[in-house]
Amino acid sequence: MSNQKNRIQKKLVTKGAPAPAANIPRLPGVSVIIPMYNSQRYIRTCLMSVLNQTFRELEVICVDDCSTDDTVKIVIEMAQQDRRIRLVRHMKNSGAASEPRNTGMRMSRGKYIAFLDSDDMYTPTALAELIEVGEKFHADVVHTEQVYFPENQVIDVTPQTKFTTFSKEKGGFCKEPMLETDNLAQRVQMFYQGRFFGWVHNKLYRRDFIMERNLRFDNLLTSEDIVFYFKVVCTAPRIVRVPNIIYIYRHNPNSITRKMVSIEASLHALTHLMIEGSKVLDDFMSGFEFFVKNPNYRQLPIDYIIQQHLIWTQRFYDKYSPAQLEGLVRKELGKYCGDFVPFFSYLYSAIHSYRQRLINYDKEVKELRAKVAALPAAK
Structure with a gap:
């Protein structure tokens, strides 16, 4: 694990433009959906972590929810350098991540869908690792249990940043990929016991499964991701749990939960x-x-x-x-x-x-x- 952390710290932030996206197929292997609102401080490094993935056959769908800062300007600038970036702009602010995510899903073309928050990042091989498991197990969902969390709640991540692992999953961690039960009663109990924690962003979803089940995010003030993932747990034929840690969760004092100041x-x-x-x-x-x-x-x-x-x-x-x-x-x-x-x-x-x-x-x-x-x- 320490060697893996060292590799991540060395490759986490790449200076300069992303590597050229040569021979990108018409239909990408994965659509990464990023909802954005006033994310100018984070969006560049967030996007770089996607564009520099070892898995190249991807599209990034950035859905802006009426930002008032330079978020859109930064994305346009980066999209001019890499045609895998697609920018969508809402005409009216929705107040949460649900509608931007729904917009991204409607516009997605990839075999798989992944969600990335605009203030977070991927490890360099994140998508390659999850897609490999998805293909091997014919998975509808690839479920990871842990994320990386910068020590001392650092916001501006650099190659020197040290990380710790963090999880809200209960019941211990798997050591190798495992196919979860398809028994609905057991899955509901596992969800209730915290075994299927509902962060949506550290997972991979087969797009056809999402569309066939017509799964969407509901317009709730909070916990819309957990509600969405409960629906996933109840409807996905094949959920594969993996030990891989591929997501870097950054401390953002302006997140919706932390903005509840009273x-x-x-x-x-x-x-x-x-x-x-x-x-x-x-x-x-x-x-x-x-x-x-x-x-x-x-x-x-x-x-x-x-x-x-x-x-x-x-x-x-x-x-x-x-x-x-x-x-x-x-x-x-x-x-x-x-x-x-x-x-x-x-x-x-x-x-x-x-x-x-x-x-x-x-x-x-x-x-x-x-x-x-x-x-x-x-x-």
Whole structure:
């Protein structure tokens, strides 16, 4: 693993123009879809990481969601040097990544589809590694478990940047490619248990599968990628899990999740997710005989998605007493459904439960540190 990290650090940022894209076929092997909004700080190195892939037969579809900075200017400049870049501009800002991703999928021509956020990067052999597995296993989805994360939350990555690995997957990591079960009950349980974490950008998808199932991103304020990936997990005939780490996740303080700077904004997103996300998932699951006959499985995905949102935004709730929190929750829910007690009880209990779990966790960490500090020093 250390040798792999060293190779990545040496090749991560290539100075100058990308290598010439000679003999690019009419239909590319993979379409890399990059949604963009005010990404001028990141987009050049993001695109370079794609254009310098060892797998050359690709197209990059950059979908701009009405940027007000120099993002488009940079992409146009780079597209003049490499005809594999295609720029699409939305006429109206959609406010999230869902619509740009949907636009990119509609315009894609590759055998495979990959999603890359405009503030992130690929390792040099990322696409070659995933496509090799996809071809070998005839996979509809190639699922990676971990990403690289720059140490000390560095934003501007250089060849000298050091990396650590990061994952939100539960249940351990595979050591070699493995074909996942096609049993829907087992897959839903695995999703709920965190075994299929729903980042969409560190995976590879067969385009025909996406189009045949008419899979699209829903217009949600948050967690739209996890909702999308739940649909993938339920419909993909062949999902292959791999140990490869191919994605570099950069810390961006302006990401949508980190821009939730108040408990009001967080509660608004959470309430929208609980109500609108529930509708989206319920409509989707209504088309499956399995979920109709097994209603106990229907609540699992929305429970899981709300839990993930709470983990990201828990910092807001620590500042309020239970009584204050109750008032804020009731006020936000009232905008949607008045004083509808079941929704209120669910949301409040979920927030309170996660806050208590974090309090207990912090307590255990402090106790463990105290025990370690009390140990006699090694001679």
